[in-house]
Amino acid sequence: MQPSHTITVDLGDRRYPILIGSGLVGGYDLSPFIEGPDCLIVTNETVGPLYLERLKKSLGGHACEALCLPDGECHKTLAAAESIFDALAAMRAGRDATVVALGGGVVGDIAGFAAACYMRGIPFVQAPTTLLAQVDASIGGKTGVNHREGKNLIGAFHQPRAVLIDTGVLDTLPDREFRAGLAEVVKHAAIADAEFFAWLEANVGALLDRDAAALGEAIGHCCEIKSAVVAADEKEQGLRALLNFGHTFGHAIENALGYGEWLHGEAVAAGMVMATELSGIDPQEGERLRRLLTAAGLPIAPPDHCRGGLRAAMDLDKKNRRGRLRFVLLRAIGDAYLASDYSESRLDSVIGPAGAEPAGDQP
């Protein structure tokens, strides 16, 4: 089976393909990306029962072992990475062994980090199974685990050999998680591609119906945008930070609500609306963003009751960064820039008064 879209992440001698299509897990031969004889599939207890056996068919004659991690962000720990080291060591895996991550962003981040560190780096393939991982987390080589003091505090840059995106596996993705993934799709359009944004406005219904052609198109666009950014700025010295649009506010929302209350994509959706308000662009552009997110079933403002916590989280963030917050702002839909000279009074009004009426419009 051939992919409907193939995108190359151009990192010189570490370039790799993103293969997109329906039915690729089990239907596409990954053998060319598996170097040595040993292969460890890392998955989780939710995804494993659904797709592990199918994925093995993509790995041809390679001797595969599988490690099933518990599901959830709270398990994205150094201990989970250690369980992968243990599994690889027990297999007596050498430098030519390959780790294949089958799951969402959490599985991909942990497995990628373990592959980055085992014998100072072994080959690694991503098979993302959530929309969020397919359009964002699985591409670009950011791997890591959480520390109790911060998300992704421990990690590595380690590029995969290939990313296999099967849009068919999204059929089993819970609706709320699917919509959270759409937030990152909207993000890619908002920062870099006005035409794609317009396409999303026209096709959000087809996406919500999980139409295979629409999904392939949308995921392909996101991967093109992200690949170009990663190829230009692999280690996030500058440009790559644009991918954090909505994330400064989003992280503060997650923090204020308590992690796990809102999904990451939901917090990013509300965060993008806040960042757009801070940008001070044409109100009609802000209205387009709110309408699209609302159509995708996503929140466009944080819950009122967390405004106080939100302000506290941002103040702490600011203190930790020695007084300077950086935001990704918009000049217009499709045109983002990085700014640390935002207006403090505008920021105040975007966050809104603790316990009072929210500053953002309600759906």
Added chain:
Amino acid sequence: MQPSHTITVDLGDRRYPILIGSGLVGGYDLSPFIEGPDCLIVTNETVGPLYLERLKKSLGGHACEALCLPDGECHKTLAAAESIFDALAAMRAGRDATVVALGGGVVGDIAGFAAACYMRGIPFVQAPTTLLAQVDASIGGKTGVNHREGKNLIGAFHQPRAVLIDTGVLDTLPDREFRAGLAEVVKHAAIADAEFFAWLEANVGALLDRDAAALGEAIGHCCEIKSAVVAADEKEQGLRALLNFGHTFGHAIENALGYGEWLHGEAVAAGMVMATELSGIDPQEGERLRRLLTAAGLPIAPPDHCRGGLRAAMDLDKKNRRGRLRFVLLRAIGDAYLASDYSESRLDSVIGPAGAEPAGDQP
């Protein structure tokens, strides 16, 4: 205070200096290599009391915190790296924080690995305090910790910003450790520089007396050899493997005796003699190596009682590598090459019969 020797490891935009001289710890200003305001010195309970306060003088006005690890290879664990993550997180260290490793190879390897992983990589400076770390471990960016199934199984390539080699701190190094470091000095000469080997034959006495000028000269030569190899092959795709001369046998000796029985350098010394025998070069060259190592107070053969264990360890190593062992062999002193087509019968005779007379000459 200025270094007596400065060598540059030429890795493009990640190039860094190795600064060598007596009195540099406390006497040389490291500020230009410290990026942000935060600095964490990682040391151990043996070295810290001797040199921590002195090193702080080299860090100018930077706010320094210090973390003291327990001393010894058995503490080179993921848990030790985690204690560094905890310390950095407690400091709220950002991406511009610097980790400074003050100690031997164990401290440098753990601290470097933690610096590689914290926020996906923060700046890192090496201040090695053992001869082994000064001529080998601190240069080239190999970092890592041990796993119960193997040494350095978990690690990263992460180059330091600078390596500060104070030959004066060797004054407090125990004699046995100093001699073990000389084994790696001899190794550098044996694989790459016949002239330096002859210089060592003439100056081994001055080195054993820890003469500052002789030490600066020897360490400078080693750093030049290692820097050139690292610059040509950072990730050990080929050439860099030559630095493992004596190490295949050496690791087997350490394994057979139980780790910690012999020091790494002692095992490498005997391992180099065995590798030279396997090379089948002019016996006079082998005799020169044995004489130099003997003059340095190093062993030139494994203990008789471990020959059986040695064979078992090498057989296991062979099995793990799917039947192929790779050795660094010599064409002559100063001219090494990588070989997997060695003579099995010669290997047999080099290892010697279990429980019988040793194959190697005795001092």
